Amino acid sequence: MVGKFWQPARPRKKRRQTRRDRWLSRTKWYGLPVLGVLIGTWATLRFSLLAPNPPVNPEDVCDIFREHTVWYDYASDSQARWGTPIATQMAFVYYESSFRSHAQPPRTRLWGFIPWSRPSTAYGYAQALDPAWREYLAANGDGLFTVRTDMEYALDFVGWYNHLTNRQLDIPFHSPRRLYLAYHEGRGGYARKTYARKPTVTALAKRVQNRAFRYDNQLKSCEQEFQCWHWYQFWPFCG
Known part of the structure; x- marks a missing residue:
């Protein structure tokens, strides 16, 4: 006698279909x-x-490029495209982020001990602010991998920003101090001379200039190393 709760087994094909x-x-x-x-x-x-580690010896641009040779290519491409000398680009990055790819301003403290918001949206090697970075992306292509933590785009950003500064404020590319003041304060702030009330900023701009000149002198002694380092490059057809 068949129990009243007995049910016929479902066909194997139907069981497979249900599992799927x-x-x-x-x-x-x-x-x-x-x-x-x-x-x-x-x-x-x-x-x-x-992300690459900061250079072991950031005081010497030759050592920086020997450790991160591709950075020379990025800086050279930016110089060719926008006009800012390689040494000036690297001096900007030295003081903006100490060559740390994910650098950000430290958080403020709520009630003196609770980590809170950051004072600005500066981020990456060049410490580009969100509005300026969006403007850069709009002008140069909003690529998925165009990020502030990549040295290639950070140096291109520095070159692009200084290119606009040169066009709008007529600041020459051989004046790292003035370029940096416009970079730090914004072109509008530079035009209003907001830096005049900020002795720490003017002192920093002077240090940027000194480092840019120092890097430039160092680069003269070693640049050919990096102009002929690809397998398809050889003297006198490189550099």
């Missing part, structure tokens, strides 16, 4: 979050954990 439908349903629910986690992990590895 269940996995498809789970994929729809969990697939996108998992994909997001994978993309986030990849981005972290690409732009944070794999």
Whole structure:
């Protein structure tokens, strides 16, 4: 006698179909979050954990480029495109971020001990502010991998910003002090001479100029090393 709760077994094909439908349903629910986690992990590895360390000897631009040779290519490309000398670009980065790819201003403290907001949106090698960076992206292409933590785009940003400063304020490229004042204060601030009330800023601009001149003298003794380092480059067809 058959029990009243007995039911005939479902055909094997139907069971397989049900299992497949269940996995498809789970994929729809969990697939996108998992994909997001994978993309986030990849981005972290690409732009944070794999970022190059600051140079061991940042006082000598020749040693900087020997350690990070591709940085010379980036600075040279920026100079060719926008006009700011290589040494001036590197002096800007020295004082803006100490060559740290993810540099940010320290957070303020709420009630003296709770980490709070940052005083500005400056970020990356060049400490580009959000509005200026958005303007740069709009003018030069908003690429997925165009980020402030990549030296290639940081140096291009410095060159682009100084190019506009040169055009709008007629500040020559051979005046790192004045270029940096306009970079730090903004072109509008420079025009209003806001730096005149900020002795720490004017002193910093003077140090930027001194370092730019020092880097330039150092580079004269070693630049050919970096102009002929690719396998397809050889003297006298490089540099």
